[in-house]
Amino acid sequence: MTASLASAAVYFDGRTAARHEVTIELNDYAVVIFDRAGELIDQWPYPRLKHLPAPAHIFRIGLRKADNLARLEIADPEMAHAIDLACPDIDRTGASARKAQRRAIALSFLAAVSLFAVAIYGVPALADRLAPLVPQGIERRLGSAADSQVRAMLDKGPPERPFECGGAAVEQAGRAAFDKLMGRLQAAAGLRVPLRAAVVRRDEANAIALPGGHIYVFKGLIDRAESVDEVAGVIAHELGHVAHRDGTRAILQGTGLSLIFGMLLGDFVGGGAVVLASEKLLKSSYSRGAESRADAFAVRTIATAGGDPRALGRFLARITGKARTGSIFLDHPATADRVAHIDAIAPPQSAGATLLDAAEWRALKRICAGYR
């Protein structure tokens, strides 16, 4: 028995809210609680004590694994100190609580870092594995949903003018040439997916591929091309996106990113900006990778078909201009880098078969001639 330290305290028994003025004493293994008449109320063993949040001047304890919320409130600092010493789990200075909290902080910091790593490396890797598993049917439906949106966005002509070229009488020959070119490229690429390719009335020098095999070649691209190999290079690049299922992959990547950043991270005031910037940077970086792979695919395809793979690089340099430099925000690599890459991987020029003869090429140039 230690020196019989005794002091007044307030006791709540956890059954009613009545306030009991009690006297507590410490023995070797427990806090002993007596009422004012000296009757024993309860004994609280030291190992089961827990320290509870309270205002600074009160030392509040309860019992672990109890079926109620009985509380002892001690105002006497000496008594509080004695209980603190007797009970290894209690520390009033909060040192162990701070230690636990430091661990929590370190862990959540590590969790944030590892989620970032997942976003940078894991999400694209996972999308690469998952994209081939998405059934063609779903991809086609994704494609047609995107298709109607893209058409609504791009088709700014009068309602009576068809968006796709090749329908009018003067355009028929061009359409035939285009179909022949597509056929040769598809065979060279070894693509078995059904394609829906068309030249559309837009003045930009561009082409796009949507999930499910929709390819739109803009009229501006045909206008500015100087040889059939240049057009073929761009189409083969888009075929690369189709073959790699980049549209589906981008959707999967976007979902993964919004999951990580939208649900797990960034849930604090101002976090939205971090989320937006990170998503934009990562998506652009994924996309630059996809563009490089599509370029490589185009080079292989054109070489197989017997055209000049370097025409794609020349054409890109001409339509984008040399001035355009890379940026971490752009979804395409810098043109100079693309050209260098294409030239590096293109096989030495073989005696090329021509993809289209001169008459067919002239017809293709006039594929949109039916409407102004």
Add this chain to the structure above:
Amino acid sequence: MTAPEAGTVAGTAGGEARHVRFIGPEKDYWRIMVRGAVLLMVTLGLYRFWLATDIRRFLWANTEIDGESLEYSGTALELLQGFLFAIALILPIYTVFTITVLDLGAFGNALSVSAVLLLAFMSQYGIYLARRYRLTRTVFRGLRFHQTGSAVRYSICAVWWWGWTVLTLGFAYPFTRAALERFKMRNTWYGDLQGSFTGSGWHLFIRGFVMWLLVLVPLLMTAAALLSINWSAVMAALRGGGDVIARVEKANPGFLGQIGFAITTFAVTLAMVALLLPAFHAMVMRWWINGIRFGEIVAVSHLRTRDVYVAYLRFIAYLVAFVIVLLIGVFFGLIFLGAFTQDGSPLSEFLTVAMMVGTYVVFMLGLITLYNATVTLSVWRLTANTIALSDTAPIARVKARGDASSPLGEGIADVLNLGGI
């Protein structure tokens, strides 16, 4: 507040000094908030479970009712657990929904509209469950609070009432608050002592009506001015070069006057909101406290509007100082960036973005930290210190009832970005 009730309160309040008071040192709260803001930034928000727990522990422990302080017994790990549960629950729903929408075309589009409604219900459901969690983690004199009532019914009720509030441009707000507070307080228990809410929507309506008009009238004038403009003609006139203003004036006579009027009235609306916000805050708080009952215990608030204005003014003063410091920091950051990185290199581009985002985040976190450390804490303290209770003797006779509830609701609210104290 009826006269006899006020009488009993005055009678007992005279004897003892104060029934409710807040004794937390402001310095400690600042430390929690500032440290929390930094850690939120470093952990990209994952620290929020610990921060919320720290804040609640501090506020609860330092709020004394009838000489005894409250105790918050929840833990950060519970919150984290609730969050993970909620993710596990919401993620499949989210996935199934996304796939369905993609798979069903036009029908899917209709479904995605209903998703907004579903989200509204889920939010209110989460809010009610989160309240249950907080109440069952609130211990007072050895007993816990608890909450009964169906969260589904609450969410239906809440979406219905808030829907009306939005549709009536805030006219229904007092009745919404009254109805929802009645629902919540009726289902709130301290042990076996049932709460209730007697505040009436009409009382709040009458007190707030003028404020509502002062904000709404200029706003409606803005809307009227904007609607009277023939926008398609103006847009057509905007295209092309030359004297645009003259063409716009021709397409829509009086355009400049209308736009000027719209801007002025909108500025008046904003000024009104800024000027009236503290008064509104104080008014709603008084009304809410005055409506709360536990058994026969009645609360009366003597919160003074001018004290709340002082709290808001302090917030503005701190905010101005903070913005000045931040601007100086940005200035030196830009100098550093110009001196040590090459223009247009990926590194300098990355650093520029990081600095822009970082500045925004620091500003937003600073704003909310300052608001919490000034307005939230002050209003909490002022509200507590100005509450008078009727006879508190019945508290001693309350018996234990109710069990600790799951933190799932906090998790749902968190996943849907609705966290609160």
